[in-house]
Amino acid sequence: MQPRTQEFSKLAARALGDTQVQKALLGLQTGFDQARQRAILELTPEAWDRLRDRAREIRRHTLERLDYYVGLLADNVVRNGGAVHFARDAHEAAQIVLDIARRNGVKLAVKGKSMVSEEMALNHLLAANGVEALETDLGEYIIQLAGETPFHIVAPAIHKSQEEVAELFARKLGTPEGADAEALTRIARETLRQKFLQAGMGISGVNFAIAETGTVCIVTNEGNGRMSTSLPPIHVALMGMEKVTPALEDLGVFYRLLPRAATGQRATSYFTLVSGPRRNEDEDGPEQFHLVMMDNGRSRLLADPELREALFCIRCGACLNACPVYRKVGGHAYGWVYPGPIGAVVTPAMVGLPKAVALPFASTLCGACREVCPVKINIPRMLLKLRADAVEGAPGQRKASWYEGLTFRAWGRLMRSERTLARARGVAVFLQRPFSRDGWLQKMPLPLFYRWTRGRDFPTLARRSFHELWEDELRTSSPQVPPLR
Amino acid sequence: MKREEFLSAVRTALGGGADAPIPEYLPMMLRPADQRQKVVTIEARARARRSQLIVRLADMAARQGWKAYRAASPEDGMAYVVALAKEKGARSAVRSGHEVFQRLPLDAALRGQGVQVMPVALGPGVTREQLREAMARADLGITGADYAIAETGSVALLPRQGVSRLVSLLPPVHVAIVEAHQVYETLDDLWALRRMAFLEGNGDMGSYLSLISGPSRTADIEQTLVVGVHGPLEAHMVIMV
Amino acid sequence: MVRASLFATCLVDQFFPQVGVSTVNLLRRLEVQVDFPVGQTCCGQPAFNSGYRSHALPLALRWLDLFQDSEYVVVPSGSCAAMLKVYTPELLKDNPKDAQRAVELARRTYELSQFLVDVLKVTDVGASYPARITYHASCHLLRELGVSSQPLALLRGVRGAEFAPMEAATECCGFGGTFAVKYADISTAILAGKLRAIEVTEAEAVVACDMGCLMHMGGAMRRRGMKTRPMHLACSHVPKSSPS
Numbered sequence: 001m002q003p004r005t006q007e008f009s010k011l012a013a014r015a016l017g018d019t020q021v022q023k024a025l026l027g028l029q030t031g032f033d034q035a036r037q038r039a040i041l042e043l044t045p046e047a048w049d050r051l052r053d054r055a056r057e058i059r060r061h062t063l064e065r066l067d068y069y070v071g072l073l074a075d076n077v078v079r080n081g082g083a084v085h086f087a088r089d090a091h092e093a094a095q096i097v098l099d100i101a102r103r104n105g106v107k108l109a110v111k112g113k114s115m116v117s118e119e120m121a122l123n124h125l126l127a128a129n130g131v132e133a134l135e136t137d138l139g140e141y142i143i144q145l146a147g148e149t150p151f152h153i154v155a156p157a158i159h160k161s162q163e164e165v166a167e168l169f170a171r172k173l174g175t176p177e178g179a180d181a182e183a184l185t186r187i188a189r190e191t192l193r194q195k196f197l198q199a200g201m202g203i204s205g206v207n208f209a210i211a212e213t214g215t216v217c218i219v220t221n222e223g224n225g226r227m228s229t230s231l232p233p234i235h236v237a238l239m240g241m242e243k244v245t246p247a248l249e250d251l252g253v254f255y256r257l258l259p260r261a262a263t264g265q266r267a268t269s270y271f272t273l274v275s276g277p278r279r280n281e282d283e284d285g286p287e288q289f290h291l292v293m294m295d296n297g298r299s300r301l302l303a304d305p306e307l308r309e310a311l312f313c314i315r316c317g318a319c320l321n322a323c324p325v326y327r328k329v330g331g332h333a334y335g336w337v338y339p340g341p342i343g344a345v346v347t348p349a350m351v352g353l354p355k356a357v358a359l360p361f362a363s364t365l366c367g368a369c370r371e372v373c374p375v376k377i378n379i380p381r382m383l384l385k386l387r388a389d390a391v392e393g394a395p396g397q398r399k400a401s402w403y404e405g406l407t408f409r410a411w412g413r414l415m416r417s418e419r420t421l422a423r424a425r426g427v428a429v430f431l432q433r434p435f436s437r438d439g440w441l442q443k444m445p446l447p448l449f450y451r452w453t454r455g456r457d458f459p460t461l462a463r464r465s466f467h468e469l470w471e472d473e474l475r476t477s478s479p480q481v482p483p484l485r
Numbered sequence: 486m487k488r489e490e491f492l493s494a495v496r497t498a499l500g501g502g503a504d505a506p507i508p509e510y511l512p513m514m515l516r517p518a519d520q521r522q523k524v525v526t527i528e529a530r531a532r533a534r535r536s537q538l539i540v541r542l543a544d545m546a547a548r549q550g551w552k553a554y555r556a557a558s559p560e561d562g563m564a565y566v567v568a569l570a571k572e573k574g575a576r577s578a579v580r581s582g583h584e585v586f587q588r589l590p591l592d593a594a595l596r597g598q599g600v601q602v603m604p605v606a607l608g609p610g611v612t613r614e615q616l617r618e619a620m621a622r623a624d625l626g627i628t629g630a631d632y633a634i635a636e637t638g639s640v641a642l643l644p645r646q647g648v649s650r651l652v653s654l655l656p657p658v659h660v661a662i663v664e665a666h667q668v669y670e671t672l673d674d675l676w677a678l679r680r681m682a683f684l685e686g687n688g689d690m691g692s693y694l695s696l697i698s699g700p701s702r703t704a705d706i707e708q709t710l711v712v713g714v715h716g717p718l719e720a721h722m723v724i725m726v
Numbered sequence: 727m728v729r730a731s732l733f734a735t736c737l738v739d740q741f742f743p744q745v746g747v748s749t750v751n752l753l754r755r756l757e758v759q760v761d762f763p764v765g766q767t768c769c770g771q772p773a774f775n776s777g778y779r780s781h782a783l784p785l786a787l788r789w790l791d792l793f794q795d796s797e798y799v800v801v802p803s804g805s806c807a808a809m810l811k812v813y814t815p816e817l818l819k820d821n822p823k824d825a826q827r828a829v830e831l832a833r834r835t836y837e838l839s840q841f842l843v844d845v846l847k848v849t850d851v852g853a854s855y856p857a858r859i860t861y862h863a864s865c866h867l868l869r870e871l872g873v874s875s876q877p878l879a880l881l882r883g884v885r886g887a888e889f890a891p892m893e894a895a896t897e898c899c900g901f902g903g904t905f906a907v908k909y910a911d912i913s914t915a916i917l918a919g920k921l922r923a924i925e926v927t928e929a930e931a932v933v934a935c936d937m938g939c940l941m942h943m944g945g946a947m948r949r950r951g952m953k954t955r956p957m958h959l960a961c962s963h964v965p966k967s968s969p970s
């Protein structure tokens with residue numbers, strides 16, 4: 001995927017003006033977010049909180065020795081008869097998959113949902129080299145047919161209406177128009193069933209990988225994950241290296257958190273554990289198993305103690321559903337694979353902060369993300385850190401507007417001296433007079449600030465500051481009303 | 486990129502050297518004897534609470550979208566499956582080679598109804614391709630279970646000889662026959678049991694585990710729940726009490 | 727007698743001094759001995775939140791110096807209190823001595839409703855306000871300071887007030903400091919939802935504990951000619967309250 005992170009404002013404006021997108025975003029609130037809340041109540045909020053804390057402990061421990069656990073996972077995958085490939089970046093990872101396809105003469109690959117493969121822009125590379133890569137998750141399939149990128153990490157096509165999907169299917173697949181969600185799903189079932197049976201390679205993502213047993217775990221509802229890992233003769237699993245966890249027992253924590261946080265489910269329809277290729281005695285299953293482990297900026301997050309926590313993420317999408325900004329601008333505005341609050345943290349590590357500088361600032365810091373996160377990632381704190389990096393960080397990281405810099409310098413001067421501030425306010429109170437309407441301004445003739453008054457009035461400076469009121473009236477006065485007791 | 490290069494980049498990011506000691510992680514430190522002890526406790530607890538667990542399993546399974554049926558006897562269970570085949574107008578069924586079917590003459594019962602039953606077994610004149618064909622065409626896929634988990638209303642299946650991954654996946658209707666002794670309380674129990682299998686198998690716990698908690702489903706279009714995507718459209722859990 | 731120093735915040739000092747007056751009157755009425763360290767300006771939040779930590783730093787030190795002898799510091803703003811209590815000790819972490827001072831002062835610093843309920847242990851301050859009111863839970867107050875029940879308890883204690891709960895009261899109003907100008911259109915789009923929620927309450931006043939949010943919501947309510955007015959909690963809790 002080519003980052004379009006620099007176009008955030010433009011893409012956001014487009015989403016704000018798109019009534020269908022706005023309608024879909026409203027639905028996220030009443031759908032996923034409320035389902036999550038119900039699921040937590042069923043489990044009890046106390047139990048939920050204990051799981052979250054335990055998950056944090058496991059993630060912290062694992063990341064502290066990520067080198068060891070990645071190595072252990074690799075050893076055990078090999079012991080299970082699989083092959084492990086290491087990729088520094090997304091480009092390298094995609095190349096590895098292409099090589100496997102080429103070596104085996106693969107013409108058609110079926111894909112389960114994998115956000116990592118979006119980082120790799122894998123479909124494009126494969127297609128350019130004569131390998132058809134077909135998305136099989138319904139949402140991803142829709143997105144692929146439409147030539148778009150995922151809108152949401154859990155529900156990639158959630159921005160499209162049923163009518164739009166029906167129209168798309170009619171255009172691309174020649175199916176009848178006006179089909180409803182159920183009919184469309186059946187069409188996808190029939191169409192993709194044949195492809196599953198023909199495919200030479202199945203590609204999947206990885207939700208968790210167990211180091212001790214060399215097992216990759218895949219969470220799905222549709223069954224396409226099982227199909228892609230059972231039918232084709234080759235299974236390639238793609239994972240970001242942080243997905244490793246030490247022991248099987250950890251699933252007792254993570255597989256309780258993920259379905260609830262993502263879709264409000266107690267359990268997904270399928271939870272699939274793959275430990276290498278089929279054994280001799282097995283009736284079926286792939287003959288080859290490949291695990292591609294990718295860094296792609298993750299070690300940058302790992303190295304920064306203030307950002308490492310971003311690697312705790314289990315990609316549930318809850319923070320997207322809760323974020324007031326995501327709920328207005330949707331997934332495409334962020335211009336990269338991972339949108340929303342967590343996207344604003346990890347994207348700069350993947351595409352570079354100067355290019356993605358709009359994202360950490362595109363937040364009200366309201367903290368809803370942190371509140372809903374199943375691993376309690378303190379996203380606001382990391383956004384603040386990235387903002388500081390962008391403004392005052394290392395030269396290669398910096399990307400600040402000179403105008404804003406000047407404004408804050410002036411502001412800093414004022415705030416450091418109450419005398420200067422008092423003098424400046426005197427001038428400002430005088431200047432604002434002609435514009436004031438009962439204490440409010442309808443226009444602010446200042447760069448940047450003029451935007452405030454596009455939709456809101458702005459208060460005028462009070463005639464007398466609190467400092468003045470204090471000196472004149474309050475300092476020596478006794479309470480204006482008799483005491484209560 | 487070479488493994489060593491990759492790991493050393495991670496090490497650099499962590500600010501550590503290659504000589505750091507092996508981290509201690511409690512769940513991984515349980516030796517076989519300890520793990521065995523844990524499993525014995527789990528088994529005992531499950532045995533003691535089996536009848537409650539079965540009720541809970543059926544309840545949770547229903548909430549997960551299974552059609553759950555508690556069979557009073559083997560005959561009752563078979564009758565359920567035969568009636569289901571009839572209701573679906575099923576002409577063919579594939580059946581995995583779980584042990585339960587040695588005790589349950591289900592094939593005969595189904596054949597009596599005119600349903601063609603194909604067990605998953607290579608044999609004279611039966612090739613892998615033919616089996617796969619049969620599974621892709623079958624109206625019913627019938628499996629046993631390796632474990633059933635009350636907490637989530639799930640059935641866990643492990644592939645092996647006679648047990649294909651596809652029986653519970655390709656046909657439009659999946660029937661899982663659960664026996665009482667397979668019912669456990671929580672997911673934690675399952676992971677503990679599988680780790681035991683891992684230790685006993687000298688580091689091999691088999692290639693695959695499918696934890697199935699209902700029929701396939703999606704909500705990818707406008708968050709409308711649609712049951713039946715790539716996997717079964719219907720899932721039945723028959724619990725032999 | 728409890729002694730408390732008022733940290734008025736820059737918004738109150740410059741734009742909404744009446745909130746400061748109400749706060750002082752309210753506290754005095756509860757027999758708190760209030761002082762106001764002259765020379766205080768801003769907690770540094772605007773700069774800190776925009777990445778300009780070097781400009782926030784001197785203001786953090788100013789707070790430490792001006793309030794070092796205070797028994798309690800009372801702040802009529804959730805986000806400024808969060809800046810002082812949560813972020814300032816972190817901002818000062820490069821200088822352990824200052825960081826330690828900040829941690830200690832942070833412990834004695836309270837947002838107004840928190841101070842009233844948790845320290846003074848009052849929920850009925852004898853206020854009366856015969857009108858329909860609703861409440862917006864400001865994000866930093868709620869999620870950085872964990873203050874959720876205190877303002878509601880205080881509102882329940884207002885005589886004559888008819889409380890109309892707001893749908894999604896804990897959702898952000900879209901202010902976010904400089905976010906409101908940087909991404910003005912997103913900010914107002916978020917705000918629109920909040921305004922609808924306010925509108926259906928048919929309240930005369932929307933009460934909150936942060937003039938940032940109130941200025942944001944208030945500016946839009948005025949622009950749209952809504953009858954609801956923004957009101958700081960301090961103002962709903964003095965006799966003969968009038969909207970700020």
Ligand code: SF4
Nearest residue numbers: 313314316317319373
């Ligand atoms: S940051 Fe937390 S809430 Fe957001 S996707 Fe990751 S795990 Fe889920």
